[in-house]
Amino acid sequence: MNKKLIFFDIDGTLLDEQSGSVPASTIEAIEKAQKNGHLCFINTGRPISTIDKIITDLPFDGYVCGCGTYIEYQQKILFHTELDFELRKKVIQSIDQYQVDAMLEGKSGVYFSQHLKHPFIQAIKKKYQDLHFQVHSFSSHEDVPFDKLTVWYQPDTPIEAFKKALENDFLIIQRDIDFLEIVPLPYSKATGIQYLIDHLGYTLKDTISMGDSLNDLPMLTYTHESVAMGNSHPLLLDQVTYITTPVNQDGIQHALEHFHLI
Template sequence: MDRKMIFFDIDGTLVPECTNDIPESAKNAIKTAIANGHLAFINSGRTLINIHETVKELGFSGYCCGCGTEIYVGDQTLYYYELPLSSCNEIIDFFYKNEISSLFEGSNSLYILGKDAYTPATASIEASMGVKFTPLDTEELRNSAQFTKLLYWAPNHMEDSVVQEFLSQWFDIIDRGDGVREVVPKNHSKATAIQKLCDHFQIPLENCYAIGDSTNDLPMLDYVPHAIAMGVSMKEILPYVEYQTDTVENDGIEKALKHYGII
């Protein structure tokens, strides 16, 4: 058979933003695609700790987490990137001294810094995921926190260009809108995760499909020949997609997979 590999974002694609309520149509579509012999992967900005059990219950072929910094196939780790602790210390120290609200994401831990970082969105993540952001409120914690990527809110009290210049020695920066910046290690993205899995499974790129809704999906949507946008997507991604499906709540996943004959 002509085996396909399909990559799914989570937030705004598989589930509505800040929830874990996967529509039944999406669950059935993904399970059918796998039953038909295809490979289905999560490809998310979330690190592994932030992948909810309702997602794992669908039996995905594996998970690309943290914008390509963690790749899992079945119960095996195919790839894992670790930012040196010395770099973590330097970055946290910069954010702490400059009072920049931020979230630091590791494979097994989530950290929060700054009073403005604890927003309704972060509270919703904690409630829905059953995880807790550890406040970096002691020097001991700030010196021991290990993370791979981060989010921060562009500060009002200093030029964001100064923050971005500091971070650029380690990271690429994605503008997520509303002043939110997603910060990802250089040479890592949702596209690099796809490339590694194509090599691993010896599946040609032309057999790859990616479904997303926001600017952190752009690397994978631009990389694969079959890029799909959800019905409600950031306008910046639309020039890069081959097909726009319906919203997640209105069976968008099922409709997309049917459109391409995957199910």
């Protein structure tokens, strides 16, 4: 059996967002894949600073975080890129000018806009505080370290003008009708995969990825084999080589069995 690099998204892929837990079948399947010699990685849009303990307690071989801006293998940081001062300043000024609610995401913590209006980002901030992550606020006059960002906005927000201000420097992913994920060019979940392929001496044919949302498209369309969870965004379904059952219906186990990895 050829040894594979297997990349997993977190939310909606490993983590059942209804229960907030990782199904027992998922844990068992990943452990079986590793016993068979395959390497298993997290590949997420989240920064390393906001990975739940329920995930870090699992014996993953490494992490690709922040859509390729941070890469770790066997608890050693292989790569990390942070926005430079001028780009950080441009982003923070744009957030203030166009009045979006933002979360700036970095290796050491996350920074929220001071006066949040959108209920979803308010809920995220509370959740992260409850989990004792490093949570801070920022003002338009501060310089804080971050790698990427997510923003939420209102119906009357001039969001097209905000996107135009950043489009030359960032990949802007429309995650929902009022939610953007913003990643510095040229990084993505796919560039993180290629970094590990090169570092570990594998080939693209040795890769499989599993995800459920639009920010997973770069990795799902990059790896040799790809899996959409049964609970995936509909736009993913014709972009993958296999559609498994939902996360809470043993989706990861079925996918690993389908590819004869367990």
